[in-house]
Amino acid sequence: MKKFCLAIIFLLTFIFIGAGCASGPRVYIKKLSLGRYRLIVNGRPYIIKGACYNPIPIGKNYEYDWWSDPAKPWLVDGKLMQEMGLNTVRFYQAHNDSQEVRNVIRDLYERYRIRTALGSWLGFWEYPGPFYGDKDFQEKIKKEVLDMVGAYKDEPGLLFWILGNENNYSIAGQVRPWSTDEIDKEPDPLKRRAMRAKVYYSFVNELARQIHRIDPNHPVGLGNGELIGLDTANQVCPDIDFVACIIYRGKTFGNLFNSLKATFDRPLVLSEFGADAYDAYLNKEDQNAQAFFLQSQWRQIYENLAQNKEGAGNALGGIIFEWTDEWWKHNEYDAGGWQVQDTQAGWSNGSYYFDIKAPDNKNMNEEWFGIVALSPDEKEFGLDKRSPRKSYYLLREFWKNPVLGRKNKKVKSK
Amino acid sequence: MTKHKIQMSKLSFLILSFGFILCFACLPAGRNFVICHLAFAQEGNRLVVLSKQIIEARTAQELYAPFEEIKDLYLKENKFTQFLDYLDSLGRNRKELEPFIDYYSALTRYQQLKFLEANQSWDEYFTRGASYRDKVTVGTQKAIQATSPTDTLHIYARLLAWQFHREQQDVFAEQSFSDLLNSVAEYAKGPTDIKPIKEVADKLFTYGEKAKARQLYKVYAGKIVASGLKDDELRDIAAGFYKEGNLELAEPIYDAYIDRIANAVQKEKIISGLAEIARVFAYQRTGPSDMLYAEKIFQKIEETGGRGAFDEGLMYLRCFNLEKAKEYKKAKDLYEDLLALFPLTTHSDEATYKIGIIHTYILRDLKAGREYFERLAQKKELSPQSISGLYQLGLLAQWQSDLTGAKEYYNKLIGLAGNNFADTAALARERLKEIEEGRVIEYNLKAFLDVALEGRASLFDAHKLELDSSAYKAKKDESINISSLASAGETGCMQVELQYLWSGHTGSTGNPALNESSFNTSYIPGTKEINLVVVSASGVIDHNIEMVDIY
Numbered sequence: 001m002k003k004f005c006l007a008i009i010f011l012l013t014f015i016f017i018g019a020g021c022a023s024g025p026r027v028y029i030k031k032l033s034l035g036r037y038r039l040i041v042n043g044r045p046y047i048i049k050g051a052c053y054n055p056i057p058i059g060k061n062y063e064y065d066w067w068s069d070p071a072k073p074w075l076v077d078g079k080l081m082q083e084m085g086l087n088t089v090r091f092y093q094a095h096n097d098s099q100e101v102r103n104v105i106r107d108l109y110e111r112y113r114i115r116t117a118l119g120s121w122l123g124f125w126e127y128p129g130p131f132y133g134d135k136d137f138q139e140k141i142k143k144e145v146l147d148m149v150g151a152y153k154d155e156p157g158l159l160f161w162i163l164g165n166e167n168n169y170s171i172a173g174q175v176r177p178w179s180t181d182e183i184d185k186e187p188d189p190l191k192r193r194a195m196r197a198k199v200y201y202s203f204v205n206e207l208a209r210q211i212h213r214i215d216p217n218h219p220v221g222l223g224n225g226e227l228i229g230l231d232t233a234n235q236v237c238p239d240i241d242f243v244a245c246i247i248y249r250g251k252t253f254g255n256l257f258n259s260l261k262a263t264f265d266r267p268l269v270l271s272e273f274g275a276d277a278y279d280a281y282l283n284k285e286d287q288n289a290q291a292f293f294l295q296s297q298w299r300q301i302y303e304n305l306a307q308n309k310e311g312a313g314n315a316l317g318g319i320i321f322e323w324t325d326e327w328w329k330h331n332e333y334d335a336g337g338w339q340v341q342d343t344q345a346g347w348s349n350g351s352y353y354f355d356i357k358a359p360d361n362k363n364m365n366e367e368w369f370g371i372v373a374l375s376p377d378e379k380e381f382g383l384d385k386r387s388p389r390k391s392y393y394l395l396r397e398f399w400k401n402p403v404l405g406r407k408n409k410k411v412k413s414k
Numbered sequence: 415m416t417k418h419k420i421q422m423s424k425l426s427f428l429i430l431s432f433g434f435i436l437c438f439a440c441l442p443a444g445r446n447f448v449i450c451h452l453a454f455a456q457e458g459n460r461l462v463v464l465s466k467q468i469i470e471a472r473t474a475q476e477l478y479a480p481f482e483e484i485k486d487l488y489l490k491e492n493k494f495t496q497f498l499d500y501l502d503s504l505g506r507n508r509k510e511l512e513p514f515i516d517y518y519s520a521l522t523r524y525q526q527l528k529f530l531e532a533n534q535s536w537d538e539y540f541t542r543g544a545s546y547r548d549k550v551t552v553g554t555q556k557a558i559q560a561t562s563p564t565d566t567l568h569i570y571a572r573l574l575a576w577q578f579h580r581e582q583q584d585v586f587a588e589q590s591f592s593d594l595l596n597s598v599a600e601y602a603k604g605p606t607d608i609k610p611i612k613e614v615a616d617k618l619f620t621y622g623e624k625a626k627a628r629q630l631y632k633v634y635a636g637k638i639v640a641s642g643l644k645d646d647e648l649r650d651i652a653a654g655f656y657k658e659g660n661l662e663l664a665e666p667i668y669d670a671y672i673d674r675i676a677n678a679v680q681k682e683k684i685i686s687g688l689a690e691i692a693r694v695f696a697y698q699r700t701g702p703s704d705m706l707y708a709e710k711i712f713q714k715i716e717e718t719g720g721r722g723a724f725d726e727g728l729m730y731l732r733c734f735n736l737e738k739a740k741e742y743k744k745a746k747d748l749y750e751d752l753l754a755l756f757p758l759t760t761h762s763d764e765a766t767y768k769i770g771i772i773h774t775y776i777l778r779d780l781k782a783g784r785e786y787f788e789r790l791a792q793k794k795e796l797s798p799q800s801i802s803g804l805y806q807l808g809l810l811a812q813w814q815s816d817l818t819g820a821k822e823y824y825n826k827l828i829g830l831a832g833n834n835f836a837d838t839a840a841l842a843r844e845r846l847k848e849i850e851e852g853r854v855i856e857y858n859l860k861a862f863l864d865v866a867l868e869g870r871a872s873l874f875d876a877h878k879l880e881l882d883s884s885a886y887k888a889k890k891d892e893s894i895n896i897s898s899l900a901s902a903g904e905t906g907c908m909q910v911e912l913q914y915l916w917s918g919h920t921g922s923t924g925n926p927a928l929n930e931s932s933f934n935t936s937y938i939p940g941t942k943e944i945n946l947v948v949v950s951a952s953g954v955i956d957h958n959i960e961m962v963d964i965y
Contacts, residue, residue, distance in 0.1 A: 166906040173952030174902060174910045189953065225906040246906055288531050296583055347909050353622075360931065361899060364907065390531070393540045403584070 026217045027160055029241055029267050029316070036306040036313030037242075037267035039219075041115070041159070047305060048159075048269060048317025049399055050088030050117065051081070051371065054326060058376050058384050059339050061328035067100040071382030074104050075111070077323060080372065082112040084392055085399040088159055090117040090271060090319045098151040109157025117244075117271070117319065118152060119162035119223060120145050122204070124176060130167070133180035133199045138206075145207050146214065153215040160218045161211060162244045162271055163204050166225035171196045197232035208239040221269060227256070230264040237264070242316065244271035248364075250351025251296045257304040257312035268304075270318035273297055277389055278368035280345040280358035285368070287390040289354045294320065294371070294391045295398060302402050320395075324386065325370035341376070342367050371395070461487060474510055478566055481514050485521065494526040513560040517571045520553025524578055550578050563600035569610040572597045573617060580621065591623075598630060608637045612663075619662065628662050635666035645674050649687075656694060659702050672714065685723045688715045696731050697738040699885050705739035726756040730765075737768065737961070738886055746772040763799035766790050767941050768961060770806060775866045775945075775959050776876075780810060791823075798940025801827055801835040805842050809855075813863045817849050824849075837919055837938055858915035858925075862945040865957040878902075878956035879948050887963050890939055891922075894962065897932035900948040900955050910950050918945040918959070937964040 027046075030038045039046045055066050055073040066073055081089070089108060094101045108114040123130045123141045131137040145163070152158055170176040171193055183195045201222075208220040219241035222233060226247060233240065243266045247253055253270070260268050275293035279286035301318045304311035330342035345355075345362035355363040371392045375385035460483075467480040488497035501515045501522075523546040530539040554575040561568035576590040598614050615630035638651060652667035668691055675687050688711050695708035712732045715723050724732070729752050736745035749765040759765070766786050774783030783806075790803030808823030824842040831839040844856065854860060865874050884895040902910040916926045919942035921935035942964060947957045 166908060169905045169908060172903065172905075174950045175905050175908045177951045226904055228904060248907065287534060292581075292583070299583070347907060360897075366907070388536070390534065390536055390539075393536045397540060 026156075027158075027219060029219055032306055032313070034313060035261060035265065037316065038306040039267070039316045045307075046087075046317075047302075048088045048117075048319060049086050049395075050090055050317065050319035051086055052272060052319055052322040053077070053089040053091060054322065055324050055383075056326045056328060058327050058341075058374055061332050061335070061338055065095065067095040067097065067104060072107070073383050074108055076381050076383055076386065077372070078108050078112040078114055080386060080388065080392075081114055081323070084388075084396045086114065086395075088115050088117055088317070088319060089323070090119065090162070092119050092165060093121050094118055094148050094152065101152065102155060105152065105155045105157045109155075115157050115159040116155070117159050117162055117221075117269075118148065119165070119244075120148060122164045122167055122207075124164065124167045124170070129178070130170065130176060131178050132170075132203055133178065133183065133196075138203055141203075142207060142210065146210060149211050149215050153218065158218055160221060160242075161215075162221045162223045162269075163207055164223040165272070166246050167223065168197075168200065168229040169225050171200055171229055194232065197229045198236060201229065201233045202236045205233075205237040205239050208237070208241070212239060221271070222266075223271060227259055227263055230260070234264040240266060242267040242269055244269045246272040248273065248349055248351065250275075250349070250353065251293055253297065253300050257314055261312060261314060266314075267316050268314050269316045270297075270301055272321045273318060274321040274369055274371075275352060276365045276368040277370070277373075277391070278343060278345075278365035279355045280343070280363045280365055281355035283343060286354065289352075290368075290371075291390040291394045293352065295394055298395060298398055298402075299404050303404050308404070320371060320391075322369050322371075324372045325367055325374050327367050327374065329366040339376075468504070468511070471510075474513075474561075474565060474567065477510065477514055481518055485518055489522065489525055492526075492529055494522050494529070497522050513557040513565075513567055513571070516553040516560070517557035517567055517574070518553075520550045520557065520571070521574055523547075523549040523553070524574060547578075547582070550574070554578070563597040564604050564606065566607060566610050569594075569597055569601050569614065573610075573614050577617065577621070595626060598633070602633045602637065608634055611637065615663075624662075628666075631663045632666045635663060635670060638667060639670040639674075645671060645678065648674065653694075656702065661695075661702055661704050661707070665704070665707055672711075676718075681719060685715055685719050688718070689728055692728070693731065696735040697886065699887065705735050708735050709739065709741070721751065721755060724755075726752075726759050726761075729755065730759065730761050733765065742772045742776045746777070763790060763793070763797040764941050764963060767799035767802055770803065771943055771959070771961060774806070774810070775943075778867060780867065784810060791826075796830055796834070798835055798838070798938075801831055801838045802940060802943075804830070805838050805845075808842060808845060809859075809863070812845055812849065812855060813860075813867070821846065821849055835938075835940070837921070837942075838940070841919075856917070858947070859917035859945070861915050861947045861949075861954070862917050862957055862959075865947050865954055866945075866959065874954065874956050876956055876958040879946065879958045881944070881946055881958040881960045883944075883960055883962050885962070887965065888937070890964055891936045892964075893934055893936050895932060895934050896920075896944055896960070896962075898946055898948065898958070899931070902948075902950055902955055912955070913949045915947040915949065916945070917947075918943045920944065937962070939964045 027039070027041050030040050032038060039048065053074070054062075055077060056062065056064050057066070057069075057073075105116045105118075108116065120141075122145070123137065129137060149161065167176075170178060173179075173193070173196075179192075179196065180199070183192050183199075186192045186195060204222055208222075211220050220239070221242045221244035222237060222240045223244045223246065224230060224233070226245065230243065243260060243264060245256070245260075245268060247256060247270060249256070253273075257268060260266070274297070275290045277285055277287050277290035279289060298318065301315050302308065304313065304315035305317075306313045325341065327341050328338040330344060330346060331337045343365065345358055345364055346366045347364045348356070348361040349364050350356050350361070352363055371389050373387045373389055375387055378385040380386070464480040464484050468477060468484075471477045471480070484500070485497065488494075488500065498519060501519055504511055504515055527539065527543065527546050527550075530536075530543075554571045557567060557571035558575065561571065563569070572590070572594040576587070576594045579586040579590045594614065598611060602608075602611055611630055611634045615627045615634060618624075618630065619627035639648060643651070648667060648671045652664045652671055655661075655664035655667065672688065672691070675684055679687075692708050692711040692715065695704045695711065697703050697705050697708075709732070712735070715728075729748070733745055733748040733752055736748060746769050749769050752759060752765050753762060766789055770783045770786035770790070773779045773786065787803040787806045787810075790800040791807060793800045804823050804827040808820045808827065811817075811823060812820035824846045827842045828839055828846075848855060855863065878901045880899040882897050884897075885892070888894050898914065900912055902912060912931070913928045914926065914931055915928070916930075916933070919937065920926060920933070921937045921942065923933050923935035926933040940963075942962045944960050944962065945957070946959075948955045
């Protein structure tokens with residue numbers, strides 16, 4: 001008995017000492033030699049294999065509160081995700097009810113070991129706004145962001161924070177334009193743009209700085225459309241841990257990884273990328289094209305992970321846009337249209353060359369980006385039945401056995 | 415299994431066995447299995463005949479056609495497994511059959527994968543896909559190794575291997591591509607069937623490898639040219655490819671034909687032959703055209719016979735073709751030549767007006783533009799273009815704040831037009847009203863003039879805004895579509911709100927709305943210029959101008 005007690009004491013001591021030695025941030029980014037980066041989660045390397053998650057059912061639009069859906073779509077989806085090998089979901093913004101958000105994060109993590117990347121729009125879609133040069137607006141957003149961090153920072157399933165999405169496009173003034181009196185006084189349009197960039201990125205950096213003060217356990221990412229504006233971020237964003245890029249370049253990301261190194265040397269999470277599964281030229285679903293693009297994109301992400309010495313080494317992984325189709329996206333105001341999966345493309349992108357000859361060159365079908373389709377005729381578990389597309393299976397195979405395109409090398413999957 | 419089914423199954427087995435024995439009894443031992451297999455499979459007499467051809471073939475060349483036909487018979491009904499069984503049943507005791515069996519086995523699995531993709535049978539695609547893909551890889555490799563680049567089968571096996579690896583996006587894609595090209599180059603050296611060369615070129619073209627496809631089309635065209643065809647036959651073949659819409663192939667054969675006739679016939683005949691080709695490729699409303707190729711032929715005509723080789727119609731066609739190819743400076747120069755060489759041309763007013771428009775709004779040379787508009791204004795005989803010339807003079811004066819001068823031009827125009835030229839007269843009346851009411855030029859038109867005449871040429875060079883018409887020559891009141899495409903810069907998946915400031919001759923549609931990137935309209939006769947400026951929240955994106963001729 002004495003020996004048994006001693007053994008228990010020894011074991012407990014060992015555990016406490018071990019835990020003490022292992023103290024430090026739960027999630028952090030380790031800088032390696034030669035400018036490489038690796039994401040570490042609970043002491044182990046972590047490749048982000050993720051999807052943007054917004055399970056809006058057929059017939060509803062973005063206002064639908066799926067977080068409180070009694071059918072709990074994340075349980076059905078989480079199982080499919082786990083079977084596929086997906087380990088991360090991204091929420092663009094948390095719901096108002098923090099308990100509901102916690103439930104989702106916990107369910108996904110505790111049942112399926114899926115972690116959550118949690119973001120904030122930073123008021124980008126507020127009307128009127130966004131006024132990034134306005135102190136009151138900044139304070140309002142800052143409070144929202146810090147409240148979010150306070151509410152979820154201790155969730156074991158939380159992976160990291162992402163601030164903003166494609167907000168940087170507002171700097172050029174073409175979408176969600178904003179300005180200040182001082183900026184308006186500047187006659188040169190290029191200087192006006194530079195001034196707006198400085199205002200915006202300085203604000204985001206301030207948010208990151210404050211987040212780190214209350215949550216040392218999770219990295220903070222800067223959501224950014226392409227690399228636009230990151231030359232300014234390089235000057236004013238010392239507190240940003242990684243860049244969460246939104247990239248739609250078709251088959252390849254091109255020189256993205258090395259360009260980021262040269263512009264703003266931070267690790268890269270492809271936080272939104274992918275391809276739609278609809279051919280706007282031939283007017284029919286095209287699962288093959290979507291799978292073709294996604295496979296190529298994932299190969300390139302893996303080629304640029306830290307463990308692949310031939311790549312840039314700054315990729316931490318990717319988050320596909322998106323898990324399920326969203327049938328409301330073509331016209332968010334037309335309730336009748338939410339019942340129908342619209343086949344009219346909403347924007348043009350020549351990098352997705354299969355269907356670029358569609359009318360007006362509009363080939364991107366916003367309602368068809370899911371790697372899982374929704375069935376309008378069948379319900380399962382109280383939800384629109386999920387039908388995984390080819391991409392789902394293809395990525396399942398790829399993540400199990402990530403054979404790269406160029407060098408025929410395999411990357412060890414974590 | 416029910417009792418009845420078991421009995422039926424036994425009965426079938428007995429019948430099959432009897433048939434099998436009968437075949438063995440009737441046919442020579444080396445051939446009977448294949449024939450019996452087909453008989454049992456009840457695929458029809460055709461299969462028996464084709465199988466016999468395979469068995470009796472003396473050369474590899476004789477094997478290809480029956481194999482192809484049998485493949486079609488099976489695969490058109492997606493009988494993949496049955497075809498593979500059939501191939502296996504052929505046995506491998508004849509060495510020359512082996513590469514065919516390997517190739518067609520690979521092709522079958524490749525097509526089966528395609529079939530599964532098309533039908534979204536992802537379970538089978540992913541559970542058995544790996545073994546199917548192995549079959550494709552192994553089968554093509556074996557067929558390639560067992561044949562040489564002089565064999566047709568070798569080329570098809572290389573083609574299949576490349577298609578497969580390219581679609582798989584795997585490590586072998588690049589190598590298989592260069593292997594394919596090298597093999598075709600080697601194959602083309604021999605006196606062989608040239609059909610595979612075209613098939614490979616067609617496939618490369620479909621897969622977007624246009625430069626390499628063009629190279630192979632040239633090789634194919636070269637083989638046709640070298641095949642001893644007469645000149646006319648060569649021309650007819652080129653015309654045939656043109657009619658098929660395969661300009662990539664039509665052009666090199668026409669080139670070869672041109673090279674031939676250049677040495678063989680009289681200058682007049684050369685010129686008429688060239689003119690015929692130029693007319694085929696020059697801008698036309700329907701059918702394929704290659705305006706730059708047409709201009710290349712026009713240049714050959716000029717090299718052969720100088721400007722004198724052009725009659726009025728051919729000269730005008732060259733000008734018009736260049737204008738539609740948006741080679742505006744060259745088009746302007748040639749329109750000037752047209753006026754100099756054929757002062758009485760029926761296209762005189764059209765050419766003069768277009769020179770004025772190009773000078774003014776594209777080359778930003780207002781002074782030169784005005785000179786041409788003045789020439790039209792001085793003409794005693796009225797035409798839609800001479801009236802439009804007056805309008806342009808008025809407009810330029812108004813934009814430069816010479817309101818007295820502008821009024822004079824507009825009043826003169828309205829007086830001369832009377833009840834004719836209603837569209838341009840209406841525009842002049844609108845402008846006059848602006849002057850009389852002390853208003854500036856209408857917003858859309860003013861925006862166009864500001865950007866086109868005053869804007870920074872480096873920023874607004876019309877490259878960020880395409881403007882097109884569904885027809886550039888149309889009949890009076892015929893419906894045409896004017897469309898635009900603006901490049902607003904990178905904004906990810908967020909749509910930029912654009913405003914389309916249309917002005918000029920917009921025809922029967924009136925004033926298109928600000929959010930309309932295109933509109934349908936019709937016109938009364940004349941040369942109609944359509945102006946567009948596109949703006950976003952951050953300012954002007956670009957401008958453009960297009961001209962349409964109505965008869």
